Amino acid sequence: MIVLKSRRTPLAVLAGVSALAVLTACDSKGDTAAAGAAGGPIRVEATDTACAVSASTANAGNVTFEITNKGTKVTEFYLYAEGDRIMGEVENIAPGLNRRLIVEVADAGKYQATCKPGMAGNGIRSDFTITGGAAKQTNASALKAAATKSYADYISNNTAALEEETAKFVDAVKAKKVDEAKAGYARTRVYYERIEPVAEKFGDLDPLIDAREADLEPGQKFTGFHRLEKDLWKTGLQADSGAIADKLLVDVKDLVGKAKALQLTPLDLANGAKGLMDEVATGKITGEEEAFSHTDLFDFQANLDGSKGAINSLRPVLQEKDATLVSTLDKEFANVQALLDKQRAGDGFKFYNELSPDQIKEFASAVDALSEPLSKVAEVVAR
Template sequence: MSVRMPLPPSLALAGAAALALSACGGAGTTASSAGGDGSGAGPIAVTATDTECTVATNTAAAGTIVFRVTNAGSKINEFYVYAEGDRIVGEVENVTPGLSRDFHVTVAEPGDYQTACKPGMVGDGIRAAFTVTGDAPAPKTADQDLQAAVAGYQRWVGSQADAFLARTTEFVALVKAGKVAQAKALYPVARSYWERIEPVAESFGDLDPKIDGREDVIEEGMEFTGYHRLEKDLWVDGLQDDSDAIADQLLADVTELVGLTKKVELNPLQLANGSKALLDEIATGKVTGEEERYSHTDLWDFEANFEGSKQAIAELRPFLTTQAPELVAEIDATGTSLGDLLETYRDGDGFVLYTDLTKKDVNKLTQALDAFSENVAQVAGVVAEQ
């Protein structure tokens, strides 16, 4: 769970020096002519602290929008762009204190949106209205390689979603039959399909915390349900009187999610951002051992996030090979290093438990992940230039 995905032609911020800053969650001044027109004026500045989220303008033209998110607080932060119904249009995660990250997002449809910072990566975030202007949707990319990448990735997401539903159906049946050992064995396998497509799967409002929310969601006023509630039942508390009901709700939620996933229309930047977001998921949840805190099957999730990230890059590869061959070579080298290291922790068809890793093991995984992630982070900038 969010989880959580360079410089193209920049957003024009008309009269940037004179713009009044607008705080997320409050009234602000609307800037004119913001939005990716190639004028070189620079990205929209976002300053995130532990208590505030300040965005330099609350309007931009439809198309590719660039935000520069600076974390001036003491907690890890995230920045989101939401459409109606809390659908995630784009997000940048794992913005550590003192760090600035450029975030490219394609918002094709004019209309009303929201921006949000999430200090500590929890809650609904500090939100504000954001308007995307234009008389018509922004044109989609004309680049044939990018079109093929999106089509290929959407087919792959569909296949993973189908497998997620099939495996969840099996898992729920085992839980309801009281077959604890078999349910434990299937648990990390079933979840791997979610983890591979998490940037797409988590974009549909409350379905993400309902399916994948950790116990922390109780502090946010939500019920603890889904896979992690059943994980706790299986590994810690034993099956409870309401475990069957939790399992039934999980299957219903996953069924709804899969239907929505089949209808989503992606764009090239979502592939690039999603690839990086999956690596941020590893950094903030898997490599820390927080995600699977009861089963300690975090390395299954680690591999699945890694595979999902690589799949998005693989679909973009023909385009990237033409536009940024040196970057492709660096991604290949660091990706191979990370994959080879991960394989050293394999145990049969799965992996050793995360509690078996030493601090040295975790540091090695973190360093290899950082090297790969640094290269993947550059992909969005290459894609956004088209």
């Protein structure tokens, strides 16, 4: 089995709310007993079994959390809104480390402060209340605009993480640290798989970064993640592996720059959510995507996260137009997630070739059940 600390929940910001996450190292000082109400920092003490939040309420506006990891596992901290929409998040908080999260929350309501020891599962949650604030948007055009802004924030956060993790992965490949590179491979690809519909909008960049060997056209050079996957797991590092790694980082940086300028529509979100699950149905279910590493379940999780991220951004629009569809989507997302959770190994997943035919069939049925309501989202959004 493979154990990687990789899973992150998608960053889907509450529609009608501007969310800003500022992540910096910080000192935990001062009295935080009444910090939320006073607008000061709220202290979070995270361990492997607890998530102690020093205040349970805060005024609308900028809310600051100072998180200290006193456990033995790498952890994450999230502020969730209704439907597990993420207002802000801090990931990869190593034992003994402090991090600060500043979240702009404009709407009053019920939220949840959550620590995730091991960066997996639903986390340790506590209720958190925002008071005051602006009335929620109800105008359809405003809701759609907020949805695209929310998803743009999601893309921005994932592309930034993709560039950062790719740089680490490339450094490991070039230093010929094979075990380190293998451990970073699936963790890095998570961020790409979440935003693949966006990557596909940039012509040749997607095949340069993500082409599988079996899909190469005659004369097309094998580059990107999957070429390095083959080098690491099958052939051993080659004379040009370092150059392939350097080119991968260049292409990822190009993708990140182009993604910043991309203008998306609500229909792009709807079609992207469906497209990500189609990726699962056509690649991950077959085991063809990660033919050498067999880390397909990490990609599967990332595709599910990305699809759910798009739907969460559209949630207020969908809720207004077809609440029944929202309930169905939530149910089917949960069903697929439950199957993935059964295949966890530590903080990661089993190798795909360890699954039985019956388990693969069960996954395929669940993906089909989710794809059906996802196919209706674009029509609802277009009304």
